[in-house]
Amino acid sequence: MNQEEIFKTFELIVEYHEKYLKGYGVKSIKLKDSKGNYTKDALVLVYLAQNYPNTRVISKAELTEFVRQFYPNVSDVQQARHLSKQGGFNIISGTRGDIGAKIPAGFYQLVDLTTPYPSFKPDRRSGIESASFEELKKEYDYRCATCGSVEGQPHNIRKNEVIQLQEGHMNPALPLEIGNIIPQCQVCNRPDRDRWIYDKTGRVIAVADSDDGKRVVEKYLKKVSQSTKEYFFEFLKKLLRQ
Structure with a gap:
């Protein structure tokens, strides 16, 4: 992507955020930091939003290579994961095992810019200084x-x-x-x-x-003995009656 494409795509993201995502508690991201450098969050989101709404499945390796054009020493781009789970942008991950996601492990795709990530909690923040x-x-x-x-x-x-x-x-x-x-x-x-x-x-x-936590419990219950399953079954019945 060239500079013009980055700016145009970011403007589109801002427009959709203001119209749709802001109401869900999704916070906006900055295109540049105080030193005038592109932020990693913006670079990753812009790259995922190319040709919106006709987005494509993109590998983490490809995202990393793009970010390295601006941050040569970056070793592992984590922004796509944080932009969805903590930031609220509707980005699915093959590695995370998102429900309904039919993409390979190590790949991401921006679903849309009108709805938040399904398990997004508005009080979660994208990061720290x-x-x-x-x-x-x-x-x-x-x-x-x-x-x-x-x-x-x-x-x-x-x-x-x-x-x-x-x-x-x-x-x-x-x-x-x-x-x-x-x-x-x-x-x-x-x-x-x-x-x-x-x-x-x-x-x-x-x-x-969380969704991942639920999957842990599901896997555990599938593997334990029948007596352990019965124990939790009775425990849940008592718990739900309270």
């Missing part, structure tokens, strides 16, 4: 809260992967902000997504109240 996250990483000695791997060094187990700490969501039902994030490496943050609730030490303390 990088300076604040840097301070948080320092408190954790630049280690992943879950596995202890050190940023910039090989992963403790997967030696072929160099650690880049990401904003791990402690409780997916609450805003993604300081007080509700922990630094996690890409290995720990990538597969867990919105399945669990973590404490500040990076330990799982509960299943999240």
Whole structure:
């Protein structure tokens, strides 16, 4: 995409946001930051919105290559996931297993600009200021809260992967902000997504109240013994009668 295409597509996004998405609590994104650079959120959303409404399925690798034109050192673009789950834009993911999504793992597609992502909660935010996250990483000695791997060094187990700490969501039902994030490496943050609730030490303390959390419970109940299923059946009957 050239500069003109980026601007025109972003103007279209702004128009649709004002007309449709704003009413759902979806917050607008900035095209450029205070230094005049394109924001990563804007670049990813604009790329996904090419030729709207005739959008196409786009791989994470392709998104990353596009963003690298403006941020050469970026290693792993996470914006598409955050723009949907936390930002509210209706972007489906093959990796996340969105209901009704018939696209391969590692691919995304913008569904439309008129309705929010189905499980979007308006009080969730798309991110935090990088300076604040840097301070948080320092408190954790630049280690992943879950596995202890050190940023910039090989992963403790997967030696072929160099650690880049990401904003791990402690409780997916609450805003993604300081007080509700922990630094996690890409290995720990990538597969867990919105399945669990973590404490500040990076330990799982509960299943999240989310679509991913429901899938965890479903898989568990399918695998347990008949007696365990009967136990939960009776438990739920009592719970629902309260």
